Amino acid sequence: MIDQTVFENKTAAYYTLGCKLNFAETSAIGKQLLQAGVLRARKGQKADICVINTCSVTELADKKGRQAIRKMIQNHPDAFVVVTGCYAQLKPDEVASIEGVDLVLGSEQKLDVIRYMDDLKKREKGEVITSKTHRIRTFVPSCSADDRTRYFLKVQDGCDYFCSFCTIPYARGRSRNGSIADLVRQAEDVVLQGGKEIVLTGVNIGDFGHSTGETFFDLIKALDEVEGIERFRISSIEPNLLTDEIIDFVAGSKRFAPHFHTPLQAGSDAVLKLMKRKYDTALFRHKIEKIKSVMPHAFIGVDVIVGLRGETDDYFDEGREFIESLNFSQLHVFTYSERSGTQALAIEHVVDPKVKHQRSKLLHDISDMKLRGFYESQRGTIRKVLFEHTRHGDKMYGFTENYVKLCADYDPVLVNRITEVKIGEYNEEEMAMNAVFVE
Missing domain, CATH: 2.40.50 (OB fold (Dihydrolipoamide Acetyltransferase, E2P))
Known part of the structure; x- marks a missing residue:
């Protein structure tokens, strides 16, 4: 049993990398430590505890994680250092080998952090506590506020899709979620805190319902009835899970914003097959056209990956032409990064880094043009x-x-x-x- 007195009058510093889901979870960790008596360290104050929540979506994310860990240790040399997040789950021994790290927690352990912290004494070598990813079944709710007045409500975690380029299912486990009743209560708590806008976050939020026998459509209908919240936004949702029923509901809802974010990843059907995505370009085009038919003023953000193994010049050109033909508002362009253990490593034809950069630049230029055009279309409204x-x-x-x-x-x-x-x-x-x- 943990002696809670070890946390009294202690301070903690936090550093989060990656997605909004990570920020929501760091907030939940902070609340747990606060309940135990740990205050957030003031700017410039040496903390007793450091928590670094990492990302591992690309090799660059791993590098940024290592840099953040070392910087925190340098700034807080006597602190008890806890590292968690996707990088910690995927490469725990690598993280534990960093001098100054005391505890490495996996995806299932990170939201029960106090249980593993013992006496807060520095350790000669980082202790690793993780679960095998396929055994991760728990869902721990979290909700955070950023410094821009928005709240991020975690509604779902994990993913069952196993796209060829992605490590997220290995880092976060299988798809699972909270109950609608619990999530509605959390939204009502945001109202009490004075929040006006909530963004629904998760790894694959359209897959909501695995744990509770409910659906994402059921969830948004229930949240739409929460008095006091002015706006809900749906974060990234897979195009095959963005049903026409959901689109029509948002168009006539009280509180859901006309704002969609959906990953295309590639505008070539051949590349989508290499990626093992669950839709084709025809379905994606239908979703964009459906949104615009019922909400001409809607903002549509689209994710795209450039430089996947197997993406030939012809495939890229085909994809670029498809992307240019769509009526979206902004692209989020990601450069493919090879990740150990993924199926994409078996694909032949590696794209040269310079070619990846050129392709990224072309798509960023398209994004800039589309965003400016959308903004101009709203002038005077x-x-x-x-x-x-x-x-x-x-x-x-x-x-x-x-x-x-x-x-x-x-x-x-x-x-x-x-x-x-x-x-x-x-x-x-x-x-x-x-x-x-x-x-």
Whole structure:
């Protein structure tokens, strides 16, 4: 049994890499330590405990994880250092070998961190506590607030898809979720904290329901009834799980924003097969056209990977032409990174790094053009903006319900308030549209 007194009057510093799900989980870890008496270290203060929550989506993410761990150890030389997250789950011994690391926790252990911390005494070698990924079945809820007034509610974890390029199922386990009743209660807690906007997060949120016999559609219908939340946003959802029923519901809902984010990954059917994705380009086009038919003003973000093994020049050109033909708002372009243990390593034809860079640049240029075009299409319309806490000089920023970034002169009265504005001209310096206040 853990002696809770060891945590009294202690301070902790946190560092999170990767996705919004990681940030939500770090917040849950922080709440657990706070309940035990551990306060968050102030800026510049030497912490007694360091928690680093890592990512491992690419080789660069692993590198950033190692750098973050070493920097935390350097800044807090006497702290008890805990490393968790996807990098810790996938390569625990590598993480434990970093000098100064005391405890490495896997995906199933990280949200019960106090159980494994004992007396907080520094260890000669990092202790590894992980579970085999296929045995991970627990779902631990978490919800975090960022510094921009949005809350991130974890509704689902894990993935059963095993795409050829991806390590996430090995890092986070099988698909599982919380119950709708529990998630509604968490959303109601956000209302009590003064939150106005919640983003639903997870690894494969459209797959919601494995643990509880419910569906993602059931979830969003229930959340739409939560009084006090102005907006819900759906984070990345697989196109084959983004049903027409969901799209139609969002179009007529009270609180769900006309904002979608869905991964295409490749605009070539041949490459999609290499990736072992569960849809083709025809289905993806239908989803984009369906959204725009019922919500012409909707923002649509699309993920794309360049440089997968097997992506020939012809396949890339085919994919680029398909992408250009779609009516989306912005691309999120990722360069393929080889990950040990993935099926993609068996694919022949390795894409040269310089070619990957060129392809990435082409797609970023398409994204810039699409985003500017979408912003310009919204000029002159009346929208509701939620202004954020963050201040840059004399400017403040916020997003409309359809995710147009707006800027205005800073006014503290407007922070965390839904305000009706007219979208003005594009501000080149701020890379946002000007907000024109409606009398």
